[in-house]
Amino acid sequence: IDPKAAEAARLRQGVLTKPPGSLGRLEEIAIRLAGWQGKERPALQRVSAIVFAGSHGVTARGVSAFPAEVTAQMVANFAAGGAAINQLAKAAGAELSVVPLDIDKPTADFTQAPAMDDDAFLTAVSTGHDAVAQDADLIVLGEMGIGNTTVAAAVAAGLFGGNGGEWAGRGTGVDDAGLKRKAEVIDEGLTRHAGRLGDPLAVLAALGGRELAAIFGATLAARRHRIPVVLDGFVCTAAAAPLAKLSAGGLDHAIAGHVSAEAAHRRLLEALSLSPLLDLGMRLGEASGACLAVNILRSALACHNGMASFAEAGVSEG
Amino acid sequence: IDPKAAEAARLRQGVLTKPPGSLGRLEEIAIRLAGWQGKERPALQRVSAIVFAGSHGVTARGVSAFPAEVTAQMVANFAAGGAAINQLAKAAGAELSVVPLDIDKPTADFTQAPAMDDDAFLTAVSTGHDAVAQDADLIVLGEMGIGNTTVAAAVAAGLFGGNGGEWAGRGTGVDDAGLKRKAEVIDEGLTRHAGRLGDPLAVLAALGGRELAAIFGATLAARRHRIPVVLDGFVCTAAAAPLAKLSAGGLDHAIAGHVSAEAAHRRLLEALSLSPLLDLGMRLGEASGACLAVNILRSALACHNGMASFAEAGVSEG
Numbered sequence: 001i002d003p004k005a006a007e008a009a010r011l012r013q014g015v016l017t018k019p020p021g022s023l024g025r026l027e028e029i030a031i032r033l034a035g036w037q038g039k040e041r042p043a044l045q046r047v048s049a050i051v052f053a054g055s056h057g058v059t060a061r062g063v064s065a066f067p068a069e070v071t072a073q074m075v076a077n078f079a080a081g082g083a084a085i086n087q088l089a090k091a092a093g094a095e096l097s098v099v100p101l102d103i104d105k106p107t108a109d110f111t112q113a114p115a116m117d118d119d120a121f122l123t124a125v126s127t128g129h130d131a132v133a134q135d136a137d138l139i140v141l142g143e144m145g146i147g148n149t150t151v152a153a154a155v156a157a158g159l160f161g162g163n164g165g166e167w168a169g170r171g172t173g174v175d176d177a178g179l180k181r182k183a184e185v186i187d188e189g190l191t192r193h194a195g196r197l198g199d200p201l202a203v204l205a206a207l208g209g210r211e212l213a214a215i216f217g218a219t220l221a222a223r224r225h226r227i228p229v230v231l232d233g234f235v236c237t238a239a240a241a242p243l244a245k246l247s248a249g250g251l252d253h254a255i256a257g258h259v260s261a262e263a264a265h266r267r268l269l270e271a272l273s274l275s276p277l278l279d280l281g282m283r284l285g286e287a288s289g290a291c292l293a294v295n296i297l298r299s300a301l302a303c304h305n306g307m308a309s310f311a312e313a314g315v316s317e318g
Numbered sequence: 319i320d321p322k323a324a325e326a327a328r329l330r331q332g333v334l335t336k337p338p339g340s341l342g343r344l345e346e347i348a349i350r351l352a353g354w355q356g357k358e359r360p361a362l363q364r365v366s367a368i369v370f371a372g373s374h375g376v377t378a379r380g381v382s383a384f385p386a387e388v389t390a391q392m393v394a395n396f397a398a399g400g401a402a403i404n405q406l407a408k409a410a411g412a413e414l415s416v417v418p419l420d421i422d423k424p425t426a427d428f429t430q431a432p433a434m435d436d437d438a439f440l441t442a443v444s445t446g447h448d449a450v451a452q453d454a455d456l457i458v459l460g461e462m463g464i465g466n467t468t469v470a471a472a473v474a475a476g477l478f479g480g481n482g483g484e485w486a487g488r489g490t491g492v493d494d495a496g497l498k499r500k501a502e503v504i505d506e507g508l509t510r511h512a513g514r515l516g517d518p519l520a521v522l523a524a525l526g527g528r529e530l531a532a533i534f535g536a537t538l539a540a541r542r543h544r545i546p547v548v549l550d551g552f553v554c555t556a557a558a559a560p561l562a563k564l565s566a567g568g569l570d571h572a573i574a575g576h577v578s579a580e581a582a583h584r585r586l587l588e589a590l591s592l593s594p595l596l597d598l599g600m601r602l603g604e605a606s607g608a609c610l611a612v613n614i615l616r617s618a619l620a621c622h623n624g625m626a627s628f629a630e631a632g633v634s635e636g
Contacts, residue, residue: 017395018402019383019490023606024579024599065337065636073633077335082626084336091613091620172337173636261342279597280614281342288341295409295613296598302409308400315391318383318491 001226001252006035009042015309019318025277029255029297030304036228036253037137041305044298049094049140049287050131050218051078051085054101054124054211056147057109058189063150063182065173068106071146075100078144078286085142085286092294094140099131101210110154111188114196114206121205121213128217132225139222140257140294142232142287143211143239146172151209152238153264154186158196158203159241160271163187169234169262171283200242208239215239223253230257230297232290233283234265237272244272255297258282258289319544319570324353327360333627337636343595347573347615348622354546354571355455359623362616367412367458367605368449368536369396369403372419372442372529374465375427376507381468381500383491386424389464393418396462396604403460403604410612412458417449419528428472429506432514432524439523439531446535450543457540458575458612460550460605461529461557464490469527470556471582472504476514476521477559478589481505487552487580489601518560530557537561541571548575548615550608551601552583555590562590573615576600576607 009031014020021027033042053075059068077083078098089096101124107115116124132139145151149171157167164186170179189207196202204213212235219240222229231237231254243250251272258278259266269276277293310317327349332338339345351360371393377386395401396416407414419442425433434442450457463469467489475485482504488497507525514520522531530553537558540547549555549572561568569590576596577584587594595611628635 016402017392017400018602022490022579022600022602023402024601026598026600026610067634067636070634073631074335077626077631077633080626080631082335082631084334084341084621084625087620087624088617090624091617172340261340277598278614280344280595282340282344283342284336284340292344292614292617295617296596296610299406299409299610299613302405303402306405306408307402308395308398313391313395313398313400315395316385316388 001035002038005038005040006031008040009034012040016307017310017313017315023303026300026303029300033228036226042301044137044301046136047094047138047140047294048133048136049089049096049291051098051142051144051287052101052128052211052214053103053144054209055103055106056145056151056209057106058150058185059147060109061181061185062178063185064146064171065178066146068146071144072103074144075103083286084284084288085291088288088291092291094291094294097131099127099214101127101214107209110207111185111192115209116205124210124213125217128214129221132218132221134225136227138230139218139227140230140287140290141215141218141236142290143215143235143285145209145211148209148235149262150182150185151207151212152235154189154207155203155212155238156264156268157186157190158207159200159245167264169264200245204242212239216242219243219254229254230290230293232257232287233260233285234262234268235285237265237268241272257293260289319353320356323356323358324349326358327352330358334625335628335631335633341621344618344621347618351546354544360619362455362619364454365412365456365458365612366451366454367407367414367609369416369460369462369605370419370446370529370532371421371462372527373421373424374463374469374527375424376468376503377465378427379499379503380496381503382464382489383496384464386464389462390421392462393421401604402602402606403609406606406609410609412609412612415449417445417532419445419532425527428525429503429510433527434523442528442531443535446532447539450536450539452543454545456548457536457545458548458605458608459533459536459554460608461533461553461603463527463529466527466553467580468500468503469525469530470553472507472525473521473530473556474582474586475504475508476525477518477563485582487582518563522560533557534560537572547572548608548611550575550605551578551603552580552586553603555583555586559590575611578607
């Protein structure tokens with residue numbers, strides 16, 4: 001982060017024609033983007049939304065309301081332009097990339113073995129890392145993968161403690177029996193991989209999935225390139241969370257786009273000290289909540305870059 | 319409201335390629351706009367943001383952190399394009415109109431007399447009513463007027479009970495002494511006009527201001543023309559509130575764009591059973607929070623109108 005650019009942006013916010021602080025989080029956003037982009041007046045010319053897709057062996061355990069083949073069907077729907085994220089990315093002025101990760105080859109069922117071996121995990125992390133364009137002004141991350149709220153809950157429990165019952169939610173809409181199964185499956189996974197829970201990367205490899213590993217890689221790459229990131233829902237946040245466990249401030253470049261209706265998301269955001277911009281009861285994934293938040297970021301910068309100062313406008317200060 | 323169009327929109331939401339309900343409030347927005355516009359697929363071609371400005375006699379009592387002349391200065395800033403709302407309206411694809419209401423002639427200090435006599439009140443209501451274009455797809459309302467959070471608090475107390483201390487907030491940023499003065503001034507106004515508090519229109523005339531009366535008129539006109547309305551912050555909501563007191567469901571066409579940092583706004587929204595879309599700590603007025611919310615409405619309709627159905631996309635349902 002560039003403290004000079006952030007400070008210059010903060011000073012600018014103080015002289016714009018409004019009571020100090022009256023634009024609330026829009027001011028905070030402008031100052032943070034200034035710091036990460038190293039510019040007093042940050043820009044969102046190139047906004048890159050990346051949706052990673054993966055398949056999960058744990059779906060065999062009946063943890064989702066939708067069949068596993070929906071992952072591939074939805075990837076085709078993304079390509080055809082028919083999904084929510086196609087519309088939301090367009091509305092937010094973001095270019096959308098969809099990156100399927102071996103979706104015809106599910107990860108291992110984590111109750112039986114690590115979801116990914118080292119090679120599969122590192123390949124997925126690298127794919128995510130390489131998907132980040134160095135010249136992007138903002139990266140927006142999301143995912144698609146039937147079964148991945150189970151996976152995300154297992155990762156969150158592995159990183160922050162707690163059991164399956166505390167982190168499992170209804171995902172795409174499982175019934176009570178499905179929810180109970182999810183919690184049990186997560187507990188089985190936590191027990192099987194108990195020896196790995198001290199290592200955030202091992203947690204992600206053993207209990208995560210390829211799209212989660214790719215989101216982790218992309219979040220890391222964005223940090224290296226000093227590009228701010230907007231995170232989406234529970235799965236996306238769980239995927240990025242190991243960065244915060246690996247180093248304090250590891251997610252300082254990340255903005256929580258929204259808090260989803262998946263109850264564990266709020267808990268995870270609190271564990272990461274991230275305060276979501278939106279709270280609209282969404283629970284779709286696909287980067288949908290994150291893309292929606294990009295509109296807020298654009299408006300924040302429109303004010304920051306376009307408003308007149310008290311002196312320019314001849315307005316008396318308080 | 320057109321129940322057939324709303325029902326058609328609800329059915330459409332059920333077949334789009336996403337788990338049912340997973341777009342949360344975006345689904346609710348699409349269905350409501352369908353009902354009010356009478357179209358299964360509503361549109362936001364013409365979005366009209368109207369900012370009414372007024373001056374307040376009660377500013378003589380030292381209730382604001384800014385001098386009274388700032389109202390006229392900010393109206394000039396709106397005309398020059400330098401204010402927050404200019405940037406936010408542009409970012410939201412809204413055409414902005416600013417309507418100053420006799421800003422060189424403050425209303426009466428409501429602790430001494432009714433803020434407006436019948437003639438002044440009805441003139442302001444009519445001005446607001448006539449500012450609504452019948453062919454607008456959406457009306458976005460806001461205000462500017464130094465002193466008007468005091469006025470709004472008095473109106474809210476007059477309509478819903480409670481005293482000055484419960485409804486007064488820091489507005490543009492008064493200190494503790496100023497906040498105490500605000501509460502006292504509101505209590506004086508409530509005492510002076512105690513005989514009028516049973517009549518919502520008399521409350522608005524006696525304790526309100528011209529811009530509040532105009533917002534009331536515009537909200538009424540929008541309802542007559544079946545145009546949905548987005549309300550802004552505390553002042554705007556207090557101005558529209560008499561409609562809900564006059565008839566149950568009188569604000570059914572109104573969407574609360576955001577909840578502001580002015581603490582009484584949350585309380586007022588609760589009294590009106592309005593659930594705000596955004597909560598970003600904003601407290602500027604000018605329709606700023608409402609315009610920001612227009613981006614959310616646009617994204618909601620982009621999904622509603624642009625997504626493929628399960629059948630169209632060949633995606634399996636849950």
